[in-house]
Amino acid sequence: MSHALFRRRGVTALGVVGAAALLAACSPGSADSTEGGESTSAEGATSIGATQYPLTIDNCGEELEVEQEPESVLTIGTSAVALLDAAGASDRIVARAGEFGAELPAGLTAPPTDAEILDPYDPSIEVIVGAGADIIVGYGLFNAAVEDVESAGLANVVIDGECSHDAALTEKTDFEAIFDDVSRLAQVFDTQEQAEENLDGLRSSLEELTAAAGETQEGRNAAVVYYFSADATMSARGGQGIADDVLTRAGFDNVYGEEPSVYLEANIETLLDADPHTLVLAYGLYGESYEEALATFMTEPGVEDMAAVQADRIIGVPAADLAPDPGAVRGLEAVLEGTGALNQ
Structure with missing residues (x-):
């Protein structure tokens, strides 16, 4: 052609x-x-x-x-x-x-x-x-x-x-x-x-998952963080992208939801200040496993004192499932599974 x-x-x-x-x-x-x-x-x-x-x-x-x-x-x-x-x-x-x-x-x-x-x-x-x-x-x-x-x-x-x-x-x-x-x-x-x-x-699955999550609970916030490459600094998802909708439907306020951006560099100090209830760690952007991404995150200074880390409220989600495509339905399901909402 x-x-x-x-x-x-x-x-x-x-x-x-x-x-x-x-x-x-x-x-x-x-x-x-x-x-x-x-x-x-x-x-x-x-x-x-x-x-x-x-x-x-x-x-x-x-x-x-x-x-x-x-x-x-x-x-x-x-x-x-x-x-x-x-x-x-x-x-x-x-x-x-x-x-x-x-x-x-x-x-x-x-x-x-x-x-x-x-x-x-x-x-x-x-x-x-x-x-x-x-x-x-x-x-x-x-x-x-x-x-x-x-x-x-x-x-x-x-x-x-x-x-x-x-x-x-x-x-x-x-x-x-x-x-x-x-x-x-x-x-x-x-x-x-x-x-x-x-x-x-897809619509049917989304409706079922959203219903399973219930209402946003006061005081429950979360952040989605990730690393773009092996030598990159920590990044996060702001309020413009699908990750924000995923967090909202899962019952969380996005720590970075007021940021008018999809992707943003988020230094560790802002994350520590927010001290989110739950942390969603997106992985696989450059082929790394969840374990490798978590190991990188745990080298950040001060993260061991975060409430999400101490209470083991870190949810690993493939980055491909927090992208602007139908896989985001699967990303929502992973977040809900991590919170236990689908077992209630």
Whole structure:
């Protein structure tokens, strides 16, 4: 298939998520298909029928036009894989990048194990073009220029939950935003029927887990912390990302919930000052085990005096299950299991 699959509208197509000046507000679930004057949303795709191309979708505040059905995909990051799997299109993944040594998310229906990892980090334009894919889905591109991607004729679909990445330029990513993103991708790949079936199951599971958690209890707070690499300082999850929704549904106030960011550097002093009731330790971002992540955390000065440490209220959750994709349902379940809420 030809790479000439898209046209862009507006000021520029989004290519680099981390460049704050280029980012505008995302509108979850706002994919539009237009033919003969009729416009339909991704949420209503199954009631309309097959996708009509060219298809215009919202792509982090920019309109992106997909001219024909994509047949091959380059994914950037594991969340792209999980979202495409839920959308029923993971069988079209021909190459992967940007996974930083992390394992594929658990529970995939069609894991792309045969798709070569071309670069474990942020791919260059040469790697991207060499993938032979006709569309990109991922967290954005940091090591390839927007104009070079456009010149290659590649549509770059950015995951809704990564539109702002580490700056509060979009609405908060919650579970509904994730489900809307699945619907948006299903419309791009014309896989609405399978996506809706998967979404029904995800919504049902989320409702059951939320009901099991009950009301937020006064004085119960928690923090999600993690290490991006073996030599990185401790980071935490702020109020803009899905981890905040996970904590809220599990009955906790997020210690860093007022921070208008998804990811933030959180020095140990702020964590010690907050002294959260429960600590969620996300692990596996660079392939490390929970035991390795915990050992790293326990080297931080003063943590042995934290209430969560002394009472053994540390819950390990794979970082892939606290990402802006359907695996976050599994992340909520892990937190609830750690608190004992599912045994009540």
